[in-house]
Amino acid sequence: MGNDSWSKTEKQAARRAFDLAYRRECEAISGEVRRQAAAIIGPDDLWGLHNFLTQQRKETDEKYDYRYSQLEIVFARLVVDGWLQLDELAGLAKEKLNRIGAIVGWAAERDEG
Amino acid sequence: MGNDSWSKTEKQAARRAFDLAYRRECEAISGEVRRQAAAIIGPDDLWGLHNFLTQQRKETDEKYDYRYSQLEIVFARLVVDGWLQLDELAGLAKEKLNRIGAIVGWAAERDEG
Numbered sequence: 001m002g003n004d005s006w007s008k009t010e011k012q013a014a015r016r017a018f019d020l021a022y023r024r025e026c027e028a029i030s031g032e033v034r035r036q037a038a039a040i041i042g043p044d045d046l047w048g049l050h051n052f053l054t055q056q057r058k059e060t061d062e063k064y065d066y067r068y069s070q071l072e073i074v075f076a077r078l079v080v081d082g083w084l085q086l087d088e089l090a091g092l093a094k095e096k097l098n099r100i101g102a103i104v105g106w107a108a109e110r111d112e113g
Numbered sequence: 114m115g116n117d118s119w120s121k122t123e124k125q126a127a128r129r130a131f132d133l134a135y136r137r138e139c140e141a142i143s144g145e146v147r148r149q150a151a152a153i154i155g156p157d158d159l160w161g162l163h164n165f166l167t168q169q170r171k172e173t174d175e176k177y178d179y180r181y182s183q184l185e186i187v188f189a190r191l192v193v194d195g196w197l198q199l200d201e202l203a204g205l206a207k208e209k210l211n212r213i214g215a216i217v218g219w220a221a222e223r224d225e226g
Binding site: 022023026029030033034037038040042043045046047049050053054057 | 135136139142143146147150151153155156158159160162163166167170
């Protein structure tokens with residue numbers, strides 16, 4: 001996986017999908033931040049929100065890994081987690097889409113099993 | 114400074130004033146957090162809020178130092194910064210209040226100069 005080269009068109013499509021998912025996930029985190037911020041009563045809640053943000057930042061930094069060698073598994077995970085639709089990866093080569101689809105399918109089977 | 118012993122009554126008064134200031138400052142930070150959270154448009158704003166909270170946590174951790182050897186300077190700083198009124202330190206021994214008042218007065222002179 002990830003040994004294929006990426007054409008210029010594919011790179012553009014990948015960047016677009018990657019940024020779209022990242023933006024969606026950050027919007028979801030922002031919604032939770034607003035919810036927690038509104039519910040702050042004392043210092044513990046305030047620093048609890050800081051802990052939450054620290055954790056989210058760590059997780060997103062790890063997850064949104066734009067190395068081409070990692071992108072297929074990154075995209076598969078984003079689809080499984082609901083941040084991307086498979087059809088939003090249009091523009092990638094068929095072999096890449098097939099591999100991504102296979103990982104997604106395998107994950108779905110595991111969830112059902 | 115800080116070489117005097119602290120009676121039980123003084124310790125209670127100190128704890129009360131310390132917690133009061135801490136709570137006030139955390140409330141002010143929380144207000145700013147709510148403001149920034151409401152204004153998040155993209156990922157940069159989200160992580161900017163995280164940076165802000167990290168900085169605030171570091172500063173308050175350093176500032177709210179409850180060692181008795183540090184408390185007079187801590188209280189003076191809290192008064193200077195507006196988180197405490199001098200009369201909210203009632204219960205501390207007169208010599209301590211005099212020293213705290215002297216530091217506050219000195220800081221005020223510097224600000225004027």
